[in-house]
Amino acid sequence: MPSISTQTLPDDSSSVASRNYRILWRWHFYAGLFVMPFLMVLAITGAIYVFKPQIENLLYGDMLHVAANSQPRLAYGKLLGIAAGALPADAAPTSVSVSADPSRSTEAVFRLPSGDSTSVYLDPYSGRLLGMLSVEHRLMKQVRQLHRDLLLGRWGGWLMELAACWTLVMLGTGIALWWPRKQFAVWGTLLPRLGLRGRAVWRELHLVAGIWVSIGALFFILSGLPWSSFWGKNFQALVTWAGASQPKAVAKAPPAHEHDMSAMADMPAMKMQELPLANVPWAVGATTVPQSHQTPQQALDIDQVVEIAARSGMATYQLALPAKSSGVFTASYAPGAGEFVRSDLDRQRTLHIDQYSGKIVKDLRFADYNPVSKLVTLGVALHMGEYFGLANQLLCAAISLALLGMALSGFVMWWLRRPQNSVGAPKRVLQPPPSITRWKGYLALLGILFPLMGASMLAVWLGDTLLFRKRT
Template identity: 30%
Template sequence: MPGPESTTVLKPVPGSGPGAAAESGLPAALAEPAAPRPVAGTGWGAIRPLLLRLHFYAGVFVGPFLLIAALTGIAYVWTPQLEQAVYADELHVPAAAGALALDRQVAIARAEVPDGAVTGVRPGPTATDTTQVVFTRPGLAPSYYYTVFVDPHTGAVRGALETYGSGQALPLRGWIDTLHRSLHLGDFGRLYSELAASWLWVVTLAGVVLWLGRRRSARRAQGRRRLLNRHGTVGLSVAAALLFLSATGLTWSLHAGANITDLRSSWNWTTPSVTAAAPATAGDVGWQTAREATARAGLADPVEIRPPSGAGESYVVQQVGRTWPEKQDAMTVDPGTGRVTGTLRFADYPLAAKLSRWGIDAHMGLLFGVANQIVLTVVGIAVVCLVCWGYRMWWLRRPARGGARFGRPPGRGAWRRVPGRVLAPVLVTGAVLAWFLPVFGVSLLAFLAVDVVLGLRRREVPR
């Protein structure tokens, strides 16, 4: 985030300081001190100005995107409770003894959607939950489904809604999810969230290093320095969570996400799936028999049952519980005999696949229930405060005279103070990251281009 200031004291030089703007004809908000002279050594004094400038510019330009991501993220983590309240009629029924067979419930739902094809059935895990019959049908957007909610006791249809994704997000959660991910602007809008996730870890790490390496003053902090202390303390407190959110958020991104998927595939870190192949046999035991067979084999609710996709394919019954401990076991059932033919336990997943599952569910506020939601809300509020405090500190850096609307950025030419043997690996690392995180790379080049243009303009204006 924008904000931390250098404690290095430099003597005024011609063309620098508050009066530089007046001399050069530039707005005071863009006028900067002259480039510092190269210094020998590899100490903190040579690296700090570079990190300070990076933290400042990244915070200024990416701050609005982080603010939007934080606010929409806070809204999203509480959507499970909102769904229960808004869609209570579709999700819940009065408790009663007995239930219709799943095959009968699916037939009732089919009658409601004659142009649809069933892709899955989610039996109600308790006596007060409806059965969800999930369809694809013409005209639906990618990753959207049409779900019919059936009372398992009476067969009454409680409602039908468009749902989103593998998590069966109902319309409200789906709308907030899309707002958080792409601002409802399609693939172009996804660049906003990818930009925020790509720079969040950079801003966080730079801020942590700057804060830990900062010289402390014995006198009581007041004004802008007190705001700086608050900014640094809160930022350090949530730094680990911000790094986690950045890393997991990138897995959903448009461009970096594709690179992460390719990397996971090449390292065999993908999530395994149960083999659905089965001997080609006549007959179909049906939904109810498939569920009963897996229940006897120990597959507990909540589950989703997916039908055979063709001849020689099995029913797949997959647990869909995503709170701790994870319920992600899966079994296959031969549609001809009703026997369980394959089992995949979450406990047998590779460690990388488990970490990926846990990371995604924790990012969404699902893994530890309400505790997870509270933590993410606190972190989101912290991000909002950090961004606002950063802009406030920038405002307070305005010169006392000169009429500038904003404070001056840190001095130019900080990279010249970094020894070559330190700067070279930094540049190589930056190039690799720019390739792997394309939005980060393009935006970094844009920042550098703007910085160069402003620097050239300042040199060309006669004093």
């Protein structure tokens, strides 16, 4: 966000400190100018999405919950049949929720001929149809997509990633501008001074609040980037390639027939994140989904698979159904999958089960993740307010709203000081101080770590140099 000084800026013959200050201010201004609209979207949608469990319970509670009783539950195969009867004949089941909670309904997800997916909710005791919801168009799904890509797909995701990266520049230059240059004083540095008026009030609030919220903002950015469209995808692939998400031991499937191996070799390998699951643990998202080895025996039904998962210690999870004859059943427990308000990270687990033999082809557990994957998993849970319940949600919402306040106060400061017919950017420094080399090094390091941001930095530098060379 734009920051302002209460004193007149000196010319290029002034001290090194003054010229350094003006360079920092100029970068802070331009970073804030670009980041501000995106930061407002991120803050608003983040503050809403963090309360997803409560909001969805309020909106869809009559579909998500049932009266718990001692009656035995209906078989999942029977429930799937009831759900299928409420949809077009060519709707294909893709996943089913399995829960140990006696008050939860059963959710069966179907892919429609249009390509969209619909969730069908059933009473697991009576089989009564409770209702249906579009997977893509439900409220919190739209909020999440706004947060991630502005509902614009890949290009929107890249824009939001750029905004997050440029927020790092804004934070770094903001802290440098805040840093006391004279004797340290609590008032005006850590607490706003009382009695100020006009534009000085906004500057003081922006300055002091900014340093307090910077830690939370930095955490939000670093914990959110692993999910980003460009950097996050490549980082996740790198961590997976390095073996960070591989289990210590994987069960071996029986050898396949020669013609089966030939058919599988022609099929592209599917990744976990491509499965029809609402949430997939980050650490396993880029891992390859194994394939079933066809045998003369018939494929297992869903209730047999649920029994296999239960014997393996899984009681609550989402079960992705095989879409092809070579597919596997995938049982996955992950935070944020509808009913998990608190993230029990150590219980994260993914089972891939051969649809013919019932053998567990791959077992991915949190304990098997390497330190990088564990750290990212913890960061994601904290970022989404899922790690320590309501207090985590309130803290995330408070940081989001504080960031919104920073964006708004930055806009107000710019509006109060804006000149006529001009953007009002701080004057260029025509004689940069020696310290500019150090700052260029910091920016170059950011550009190397985040290539998409590096490309945008070159564009900004070229624009500032070519378009404003003779302007001050």
